[in-house]
Every structure is written in C-alpha cells, then in structure tokens.
Amino acid sequence: MFTDYTKITIKAGDGGNGAASFRREKYVAAGGPDGGDGGRGGNIYFQVDKDKNTLIDFRYNKKFKAKNGENGSGNRCNGKQGESLYIKVPIGTVIKDAKTGKVVADLSEEGQIELVLKGGRGGKGNCHFATATRQAPRFAQDGDKGDEKELILELKMLADVGLLGFPNAGKSTFLSKVTQAKPKIADYPFTTIIPNLGVVKTKQNDSFVIADIPGIIEGASEGVGLGIQFLRHIERTRLLLHFIDISGTSDRDPVQDFYTINAELEKYSKKLKSRKQIIVANKIDMMQDENLYKKLEELAKKENLEIYKISALTSQGVEDLITHISKVLKTLPKENLIEVEDRIVYTLEEEEPWTIRIEKGEFIVEGKSVERLMGRINIEDNESMYYLQKCLREMGIEDKLKEMGVKEGDSVKLADWELEWYN
Helix, strand or coil, X not given: CCCCEEEEEEECCXXXXXXXXXXXXXXXXXXXXXXXXXXXCCCXXXXXXXXXXXXXXXXXXXXXXXXXXXXXXXXXECCCCCCCEEEEXXXXXXXXXXXXXXXXXXXXXXXXXXXXXXXXXXXXXHHHHCCCCCCCCCCCCCCCCCCEEEEEEEEXXXXXXXXXXXXXXXXXXXXXXXXXXXXXXXXXXXXXXXCEEEEEECCCCCEEEEEECCCCCCCHHHCCCCHHHHHHHHCCCCXXXXXXXXXXXXXXXHHXXXXXXXXXXXXXXXXXHCCEXXXXXXXXXXXCCHHHHHHHHHHHHHCCCEXXXXXXXXXXXXXXXXXXXXXXXXXXXXXXXXXXXHECCCCCCCCCCXXXXXXXXXXXXXXXXXXXXXXXXXXXXXXXXXXXXXXXXXXXXXXXXXXXXXXXXXXXEECCEEEECCC
C-alpha cells in the first residue's frame, strides 16, 4: 500500500537525576559531597532510507521514544547517556510540526540525517552546589524531561518532470512508453490512484525522472477527489507537462481543461503555478476535429507556452518531445523546497523561561526554568531553601512577585510546590 501522509508522536529521552551523596570512607572523618551528574536523555533523529518508498511503516506504529539518561551516583559517577533513536523515512519526506504547520526537516538527499528533538539535560550532582558557606549541600538537580511533539510526515516525490492533466488524458500511457514504469492503464476516471515514477534515458545519454500523478479534477486544492494527494507530489518538480486530450471523443473542452487545472495549481501554491509548463496535445491519432488543436495552439500563443502534438499510444512525436525536455531541464536549476527562514528547530528553551499569574488569590509561577529549579530543591533542607531564595532573586521572579503585590503569608505556587511567602 502506498502511504504518503501520516501523523506521529515523538518524545526525547528524559535526563537522569543528579545524585546527592557524600564521601564515606574509612579514616575520612568528614567526606565532602560527591554526587555524580545524570546522563543526558537520548535525541531523536530522522534518517533517509534508500530502500523505503512509502510511509506505510507509520500506519500502525505512531509513537516513538528515545531512551532516558541514567541517574548519577556517589563517588562522582555520572549516569550513562540515553540511547538516541533514529527514525528511518523514504527520501522526499518533509517533517512538519502538527501544531504550527512549520517545517522541521526536509529529507531530500541520500544518506541525510537530521536532528529533530534533543534529549533532556542531565541534572547536576550535589558536588556542583558546594560553596565556601555551603560545604555540605543536601540537594542535587533533577534531569530535564524530554519534550514530546506531534509531527506530520509528508512524502513528496523527487522528480524532474511532473505530468499534469485530467483523468484519461494519456499520462500513464506516455510514462509506460518512455520509461520502464508499468502504471495501470484503463479508460475510466482515476485510473492512476498512486503516484508512479519512471526514469527516462535519452539517445544523448541524458536521464531524468518523470512522475505520473493521480488525475486532477476541479476542487482538488480543497481536497475534492484525490485532491492534495495529487498536488503535493509535483511541488518538487522543475518542469510540468500539461497533457490535454484533443481526440474529441469526450465532451471536454481542451482550453477549459487547461485553465481549470491551472486555477487549482494557483489555489494550492502560487510558486507551483509559476513552474515552467509545456502543453502536450495528446491522442492526435484519434483526433476528430482539427479545430480543437487550433484552439489549443492559440491558447499556447496567448500564454507564451510551448506546445507539442503527440500520440502516447503510437509514439508519434514522443521522441522529439523527450529530446526537447532534456534540453529544457538543463536550463532549469534545482530549487530547495524549504526556505531556510521557514524552518524551525526545536530547543529546550522554545517557550518563555517563566510566567506569573494570580488565580484565586494564589501567585502561580510557571515555566521550564522554574520546573528545573524546583527539581533540585529539597524543601526539608534549610540550605536548599536559602539556595531557592537566591535563585528566585537572580531570575527576577522575586522582584516580579513584589511588583504584582505579593505579601508575607501569601501562597506562592512554584511548579508543583505550594509555599508560603515570607520576606
């Protein structure tokens, strides 16, 4: 089964906790703090796999998690780092953030590996918190939790040439004639239900890739018919061959067909609409009315487009068209699908460091920096609470609380801890 769109959830590994321990050896009367650091959580990478050509593997397996880092221990022993997870996808996969729609990674090169989500940082052991006045800290730092993200995976075929046209315009027949591809061919709507790729070899020893895409109908840009499943696969192409049936065996108007499909391209992507096109007037072996071709020729002149008459079935005019395509491709540079400024990279500091709100008379302080701070506080230990006050002052939280009117005896919630404020 061909699958080109799916949603998955990924979670980076949690960082291991730092250890709060003290040196305990024979003949050592007062050993100092020797807690080791926690190991960093595993990262999540996406990797191109040349043997994959569909996203079918993600149809049932939709949750992926990297390994957690191990906790630190005494004698300054650091925890082991969590094993990173490599998720393999076919070439041409675009990864987007499901919430914002922003592009996270575009895997369009062989062997490409992209870091998508970093693991949580390991917590520091208590040996890091010893000072001249605090020589025996009884607290350590917890590791950061690894972030969890919902992603959209889209497979967009990598082809030089895309075939446009309504169902039964002859695209699949053309592909079968000029490549070794074997698409399903018949005379009924939506014959092509999955994209097909084929490699063309010219007599001049040039080669290029053609994609035959499911036929488009009016409303495709809004998802009518095969809709977006069609349009996403021609985004990467450099040249579009617009196949139009001029046999006259149906009630279709070739000129109207041209404008209908181009209107759908423009609704989906103005950049796609601006792609270079060549009109291919197909089925000349069955042409019943010369006026149909003359109208199409006038349209081509009006739109400043090239036009070729062929019969994909009998191969008439096909070789000339292939030679011309090869020459045109040499003049068209390959473009990056993803603009650099459109891409996002997840970091642990994505959100604001902290926020404060008042709810039912309680001051609630939230944010990842606050969670990290409370993860290394032992509220049963006086030295640890002095350290908390110092950090709140340095982070600017104390001044902000006073500005918002906090008074002695008020309830202040820091992460999951409810504390009573005192000056």
